[in-house]
Amino acid sequence: MPSPTDRAVSAAPPESGGAAVRDETVWYAIPAEEALNRLDSAREGLSDEEARARLERHGPNEIETERTTPWWAIALRQFQDPLIYILMVAAVVTLLLDHPIDAAVIAVVLVLNAVIGFIQEYRAREAMSALREMSAPKAEVVRQGRAREIESRELVPGDIVLVASGARVPADLRLVDARELEAEEAALTGESHPVRKTIDLVEGEHLVPGDQRNMLFGGTIITRGRGRALVVRTGDRTEVGKIASTMREMVAVETPLQRQVHTLGRRIGAVILGLSVVVVAIGLWRGMPIDEILVATVALAVATLPEGLPVVLTVTLAIGVRRMARRKAIIRSLPAVETLGSTTVIGSDKTGTLTRNEMMVRAIWAGGRRYEVSGSGYSLDGEISVDGAPASPETDDALRETLLAGALANEAEPTVPEQAPRGDPTEVALHVAAAKGGIDPAEARARHRERDLIPFESERRMMATLVDGDGGRRLYIKGAPEAVLERSDRQLGADGSEEPLDADAIRDAAHTLAGEGLRVLAMATRPMDAERIDDSDLESGLVLVGLQGMEDPVRPEAVEAVGAAHRAGIRVLMLTGDHVDTARAIGRQLGLGGDRQEAIEGQALQQLGDDELDSRLAEVDIFARVAPEHKLRIVNRLKAGGEIVAVTGDGVNDAPALRSAHIGVAMGKSGTDVAREASDMVLADDNFATITAAVEEGRVVFANVRKVTFFLLSTGVAMPITIITALVLGWPLPFVAAQILWINVATNGLQDVALAFEPGEPGQLDRPPRPAREGIVTLRLLERLGLVGLLLATGTLAMFWWTLERTGDLVIAQSAALTQMVVFQFFHVFNCRSLDRSIFGIPPFANRFLFLSLVLAWLAHLAVLHIGFLQTVFRTVPLSARQWGEIVLVGSLVIVGGEIDKWWNRRRHRGIG
DSSP states (O other): OOHHHHHHHOOSOOOGGOOOOTTTTEEEEHHHHHHHTTTTTTTTTTOOOHHHHHHHHHHOOOOOOSSOOOOHHHHHHHHHEEEHHHHHHHHHHHHHTTTHHHHHHHHHHHHHHHHHHHHHHHHHHHHHHHHHTTTOOOEEEEETTTEEEEEEOOOOHHHHHHHHETBBBBSSEEEEEEEEEEEEEEHHHOSOOOOOOSSSSSOOOOOOOOOOOEEEEETOEEEEEEEEEEEEOOOOGGGHHHHEEEEEEEOOOOOHHHHHHHHHHHHHHHHHHHHHHHHHHHHHHOOOOOOOOOOOHHHHHHHOTTTTTTHHHHHHHHHHHHHHHTEEEEEEHHHHHHHHHHEEEEEETTTTTOOOOOEEEEEEETTTTEEEESSSSSSSOOOEETTTTOTTTOOOOOHHHHHEEEEEEEOOOOOOOOTTOOOOOOHHHHHHHHHTTTTTTHHHHHHSSSEEEEEEEEETEEEEEEEETTTEEEEEEEHHHHHHHEEEEEEEETOOOEEEEEEEHHHHHHHHHHTTTTTTEEEEEOOOOSSSSSGGGGSSEEEEEEEEEEEOBOOOOHHHHHHHHHHHTTTEEEEOEEEEEEHHHHHHHHHHTTTTEEEEEHHHHHTOOOOHHHHHHHHHHHHSSHHHHHHHHHHHHHHHHHHEEEEEEEEEHHHHHHSSSSSSEEEEOOOOOHHHHSSEEEEEEOOHHHHHHHHHHHHHHHHHHHHHHHHHHHHEEEEHHHHHHHHHHHHOOSOOHHEEEEEEIIHHHHHHHHTTTTTOOOOGGGGOOOTTOOSSSSSHHHHHHHHHHHHHHHHHHHHHHHHHHOOHHHHHHHHHHHHHHHHHHHHHHHHHSSSSSSSSOOOOTOOOOHHHHHHHHHHHHHHHOOOOOHHHHTTOOOOOHHHHHHHHHHHTHHHHHHHHHHHHHHHOOOOOO
């Protein structure tokens, strides 16, 4: 059987300098010295010249998160839409019938839609690029025997990297030196507990990254200790890079809006085809010349097609993107805006999303008394109190020693935490607690010079530091209560004097704090004369000075946001890798889990079949000890059950679940690049409340999409009725093609865009989610479209006939019919501001852009009626004051009809919007 060394695949040929490493090399199975030799490196690092040569050979240490799409491909993508296809056909047919002006107007619509989509896609790219720059790590390397800090993108295989507590690992590394080194690899493996690292060979074949104890992986965090490591893989060759490559091959989920727009486009095309057949049949029946039949057919097709719909849909979604960005939600794809409004389930991480990811000391036990600590997170606002009165470490020796031990037995940077917290959140929390008690951590470190330190060890479950202070040399220790207690034989009393250890009282105090969902650490001290800490110094003779209980506080806004989600009919699931008791405690504060606080652990979830899991998913809100594969399975089962799922994630291993969900939500501050690129939305503040805010904006966006669609299709229904009725009655056409385009693109085109700016109606989050299969146009909306279309067609035909009868002039009659339809739309746009509420209950100036659009559309239409060259293009003439009065009077009837229909719906509780 081959040895581990034999199993390792050799590096590149000698002529390459040994630097180009093949991905299959089993680095964990190679001794450290041999790994250095294979990469032609040494503990003193590479020379600058060699590093530059290898950088040119291997490329920068960057992960290709998305394949670059050429600009022309992005431009072409803007035309891949059913409604756009219809517009293209209409433009070509119009041009063939020798109507260049009509074709030009349609071409302008096509170009405008493409430009808006093109710009929006590039803006999303720029936002993601900015986020990547925010998270770009540095690396401390040894080059030419000297340590220096460089950009991690400049790392090459063979570099020597120095790692220490709090550092982000910049590439895949093989350890060559390590002292009490631990790494938090949750971003890659999903395991929330730090992993102890070693430089020794690791036995076993095909080991997963979590079992490769002598390796460090890019994107993970060093939580304890120090080390020196050899760069063996960079960029896409790293474990993170492999996952990113896999993600680039995955197909994104089609959103509900995309499906509905495609369906709507197909249906409109089918309607146009059917109506065209009807017009041809009527024309042949009436004995019309072929060219007149074709003109009538084109006029009907142009009248039915809502030319402005693709543009205004894009504009509406883009407005939603901008509104969400103001609320800290960066949208990476336009359709995701609306999909958020349809969400029925949100699966959220706990740490940093529902909680602040800022551990905070809540309670202290010292000298036989309990102290309460107020405040929130890393903020220094707050105080330490006992029995309701402020406590002072200056007069309370046991409290002072407990805070001092927490500040000194600590590897976090002793800076002001709320300004620049660096280090393990638990240790930062101890600094904050000391600062609230009047002990400046930086000053305490300066007064107590550190001589030696033993980082936290999982075997001992504690850490120690040896310092020189005013009272001589002392050892300060912090760790698990049981570990510290068994090594202590005395405790500190309230007056600072040492007294016999009351182990039972201390255990009871620790148990009480743990029962409140707090993580408890014990602090101890003892005098020492030695220069360095020996293992025997930690085994006995300690003086226990106190306990500190801390928690990762729930975000106050998250509690409100979860409540808002519940009112909106959205289930919130907590998917966390933490202990089940911690998950329940957080769930209780958030209002999750019901009265029984039922929770499922990942291991138990793994034993459930699909049917059993589906049943449990309907009842349980809290999932603890969840691994990435569990999260992906939960997402897929929810989707199979017909739910619209949004899921949060920050690690590389979350990427499959993010991509599989309808809405993948990544963290902007703490998340990995791979997670962000796999997502549809990025939270700039990592806050669950931002998701709820985005859901609200998503519902507003869809409501506005429906309002705009209703407004445009009203004309699309009215115009064919008008044209076909005129043909059946043997009348001349009430409009020419240019006039129809003028109505659809110029006048309507201003007002429909204005509707996209309509603010949200009250109670958006008090309604249940819209059914996933419910389209933009519902049956009830179709009924209203039929009624409105019939009203508009009847009024326009009546005005056309009445004017033609009185004047005998077809141009005047067509000008009157054109103006009648335009005025109908002027009034009807107010109906469309809400599909359920009376227009008299809507603040008239809440959408000022609407009034501006009406003024501009009105002036534009007057220009068409009165300016010479426009009269020639659109074949119009001015109208008399009497005709204007009649047109306005008839046009106002659409408001009367709309108000009656809304009142009737409200009585029958049949809402549309």
